[in-house]
Amino acid sequence: MTDHEITLTVNGTDHELSVEPRTLLVHALRDELGYTGTNVGCETTTCGACTVHMDGEAVKSCTVLAVQADGERIETVEGLESGDDYHPIQEGFREEHGLQCGYCTPGMMMTATDLLRENPDPSREEIREGLEGNLCRCTGYQNIVNAVENAAAELDEPVADGGEVRWPGGEGE
Amino acid sequence: MIPDGFDYHEPETTAEAIELLEEHGDAETELLAGGHSLLPAMKSGLSSPDVLIDIGGIEELTGVTADGGTLTIGAMTSYSDVLDAEAAREHAPALTAAVEQVGDRQVRNRGTVGGNVAHADPASDLPGAVLVSDATMVVQGPDGERDVPAEEFYLGMYATDIGPDELLTRVEVPSAAGAVGTYVKRASPSSGYAMVGVAALLSVEDGAAETVRVGASGVMDRGVRLEGVEDALAGGSVDEETIEAAAARAGEGLDTALMMDDLRASGEFRAQLLEVYTERALAEANADLAAPAAD
Numbered sequence: 009m010t011d012h013e014i015t016l017t018v019n020g021t022d023h024e025l026s027v028e029p030r031t032l033l034v035h036a037l038r039d040e041l042g043y044t045g046t047n048v049g050c051e052t053t054t055c056g057a058c059t060v061h062m063d064g065e066a067v068k069s070c071t072v073l074a075v076q077a078d079g080e081r082i083e084t085v086e087g088l089e090s091g092d093d094y095h096p097i098q099e100g101f102r103e104e105h106g107l108q109c110g111y112c113t114p115g116m117m118m119t120a121t122d123l124l125r126e127n128p129d130p131s132r133e134e135i136r137e138g139l140e141g142n143l144c145r146c147t148g149y150q151n152i153v154n155a156v157e158n159a160a161a162e163l164d165e166p167v168a169d170g171g172e173v174r175w176p177g178g179e180g181e
Numbered sequence: 182m183i184p185d186g187f188d189y190h191e192p193e194t195t196a197e198a199i200e201l202l203e204e205h206g207d208a209e210t211e212l213l214a215g216g217h218s219l220l221p222a223m224k225s226g227l228s229s230p231d232v233l234i235d236i237g238g239i240e241e242l243t244g245v246t247a248d249g250g251t252l253t254i255g256a257m258t259s260y261s262d263v264l265d266a267e268a269a270r271e272h273a274p275a276l277t278a279a280v281e282q283v284g285d286r287q288v289r290n291r292g293t294v295g296g297n298v299a300h301a302d303p304a305s306d307l308p309g310a311v312l313v314s315d316a317t318m319v320v321q322g323p324d325g326e327r328d329v330p331a332e333e334f335y336l337g338m339y340a341t342d343i344g345p346d347e348l349l350t351r352v353e354v355p356s357a358a359g360a361v362g363t364y365v366k367r368a369s370p371s372s373g374y375a376m377v378g379v380a381a382l383l384s385v386e387d388g389a390a391e392t393v394r395v396g397a398s399g400v401m402d403r404g405v406r407l408e409g410v411e412d413a414l415a416g417g418s419v420d421e422e423t424i425e426a427a428a429a430r431a432g433e434g435l436d437t438a439l440m441m442d443d444l445r446a447s448g449e450f451r452a453q454l455l456e457v458y459t460e461r462a463l464a465e466a467n468a469d470l471a472a473p474a475a476d
Contacts (some may be wrong), residue, residue, distance in 0.1 A: 009186035009187065009188060012189065026191045028186060029186070029187055029188065029189035029233065030182070030183040030185070030186055030187060030223075032182065032220075035182065050223065051182075052221055052224070052225075053217060054287065054372075055218075056285070056287060056448065059287055061296070065261065065290040066286060066287045066290060067290055067291050068288070068291075068330055069221050071216060071217055071221065072211075072216065072220075072291065072292070073189070073216065073220070073235075075189050075235070076213075076216065076235060078236065079436070098283065110221050120285065122286065122290075123286065139286075139287055140286070141285025141286050141287045141288060142285075142286045149320060
């Protein structure tokens with residue numbers, strides 16, 4: 009049961025750490041590295057609260073071993089904002105009251121950004137399908153779908169200050 | 182968390198993975214692909230291997246290629262990479278339609294076709310679709326490669342023809358270009374797994390059915406072909422009436438006493454669902470033939 013030395017690049021910062029093979033990515037992120045924005049919900053690959061991006065794709069970090077993520081680029085909810093600016097998906101959730109208790113929100117936003125990067129103009133049906141792996145138990149899905157629509161519209165606008173549209177982990181998937 | 186510790190190996194080649202399988206033959210060893218069946222089983226204690234061999238990063242086991250009428254899907258190709266491959270949609274439409282409905286977005290980003298096939302969960306979306314697609318499983322061990330037709334590959338619930346020192350390297354599908362493929366399922370509301378999932382492959386030439394292959398997941402202890410349905414439609418016209426009549430034969434040859442029977446659905450209910458979903462799969466295929474989806 010030897011420990012493994014791994015490297016994770018989280019939100020652009022390289023981290024070297026030593027993990028047991030059984031350590032789940034979500035626990036490495038939260039307990040070893042302090043990225044507590046990623047929540048643990050069901051821990052059975054169902055609820056999606058632990059969703060992060062790994063190598064540019066949304067994954068449930070409770071169902072990835074930290075050793076499997078060795079050398080990968082990880083983006084968590086903490087990587088969405090830049091400086092004082094919220095990411096459009098964060099703005100969308102704020103504007104549309106897309107959260108109540110907020111527990112599912114980090115996962116919702118990470119899945120939504122993965123969806124919007126692939127499909128910048130999704131229908132409401134496509135948003136619902138895209139988020140089928142994320143469960144909310146309070147606000148309900150109506151406002152969450154509104155939030156994602158809001159973000160899609162925002163991302164569709166040319167960025168006023170001439171900057172680039174920001175995606176977690178940068179452009180180029 | 183995963184309660185029990187284990188040793189973790191990450192081979193870079195298939196040959197290396199097979200060596201590791203031989204080396205750890207006496208220990209409880211599992212191959213790790215995308216991990217979306219194995220890791221949950223390990224968390225719940227259903228599986229507690231001593232050694233995990235992670236083949237998910239072996240590059241030669243990844244990718245989708247079309248060559249000489251055969252579509253090849255590397256065993257470690259993720260569902261989402263299959264869906265991104267135009268060749269998969271063109272040559273294996275029924276399998277692709279089933280892949281599209283596996284789990285959810287995040288699961289499809291990690292889970293692999295080979296992991297699914299080798300795990301042989303009868304309620305998964307792929308077993309029926311690989312039969313419909315007439316797939317061949319290519320298995321490699323210390324003595325080299327061998328081809329196993331899908332019909333002989335699945336031996337029962339979670340059981341396949343893969344030997345203890347072998348691994349699945351790729352799934353080969355003869356091109357079904359020109360045919361329409363569909364997959365419709367009644368998913369368990371809690372797990373998303375198929376209570377019944379029906380895959381259909383259909384093409385019509387001069388008003389008569391040319392290709393008719395229909396199969397189901399979730400009904401028996403492995404995927405099944407629905408031969409009664411195929412016989413009913415073969416060579417004849419395909420319309421609402423003939424589809425309905427064919428679907429009524431969905432249970433033909435299936436022993437209802439051996440149908441999956443659990444908290445989600447009794448065997449009797451599954452038999453009923455099977456007819457309904459067979460009809461839907463064929464109706465959807467026929468509608469797509471008449472008006473190809475614009476995608």
